[in-house]
Amino acid sequence: MDGSGTQPRAAMIVIGDEVLSGRTRDANMWHLAKRLTEIGISLREVRVIADDRDAIVDAVRTLSGAHDHVFTSGGIGPTHDDITADAVAAAFGAPIGIRDDARAILEAYYEPGALNDARLRMARIPEGAELILNPVSQAPGFTLRNVHVMAGVPAIFEAMLDSLRPRLAGGPPMLSHALRAPLPEGEISGPLGEIAAAHPGVSFGSYPFFRGGLGTTLVARSTDRAALEAGVAAVRAMCLALGAAEVQETPPA
Structure with a gap:
């Protein structure tokens, strides 16, 4: 088990040639992962794909069938390469066109005469x-079935996610407890594997550090507080048994 309990599963599709070319650094995955963790949804997979209709259609069909939620970012602007809305509609065989409610939002926002054909593309909704x-x-x-389609600009993506939040039903929140020990990762890998096998409701990770001395940060995660505490107690005892004079801890709130 991975400690996610009964949390809904989610995937993300980051869409854009500019991300794959290195011109744009994606920040939306980090923000989405953080927010989903807070509300009890487990982000399980992220794909970064080009502005390619067939690739988007394939990714949407594959991931929507394997997860409770799929979040997309990018490709819903006014230019010719903003094809995400059409591709998501095609993935589900849904007709798409300019919808009155979306058009009304844009008409209220733009000055009279400023809502040209390019901007009107943003009112195309399946x-x-x-x-x-x-x-x-x-x-x-928009949300079509279990796919949530949002903009790629980080400030807009974050605002859209806030708007979507009340419609997202999460599970129990993921709890995490970090322990920092002056032990090299090679010494703890075997005992840590035994602890993980004995505590299947908890996921364990080890992350070596070198600044301030050689050591390892161990992180235990679970949606079950009692299981987490038992797993942490086992890790703490392991560190002390291996000769750690001090174990610094960051427990869950």
Whole structure:
């Protein structure tokens, strides 16, 4: 087990040639992972793909069938390469066109005469989708089945995720407890594996550090507080048995 308990599973699709080329550094995955952890949804997979219709269709179909939620970022702007909305609609065989409610949002935002054909592309919404409001630049995202389609600009993505949050039912929150010990990772790998086998409801990770001396940070994670505490007690005892004079800890709140 991985300690995720009954948490819903999620995946993310980051869409954009600019991310794959290195011109843009994606920040949305980090923000999404943090927020989903807070509300009890387990982010299990992230794919970064090009602005390619077939690739988007394939990723949406594959991931939506394997997860409770799929979040996309990028490709819903006004330019010719913003094809995410059409690709998501195609993935589910849903008709797509300019929808009156989305158009009304844009008409209220732009000055009279400023809503040109390019900007009107942002009102293209698949049939049956529910809008995700965008308080920053107004152009909405949407949810179609279990796929949540949002902008790639970080400030807008974050605002859309806040708008979507009340519709996301999570499970028990993931708890984590970190222990920092002056032990090399090679010495603890065997005993840690035995602890992991004995505590299947907890996931364990080890992360070596070199600054301030050689050592390892061990992190235990679980949605079950009692199971987490038992796993942490075993890790603490292991560190002391291996000769750690001091173990610094950061327990869950």
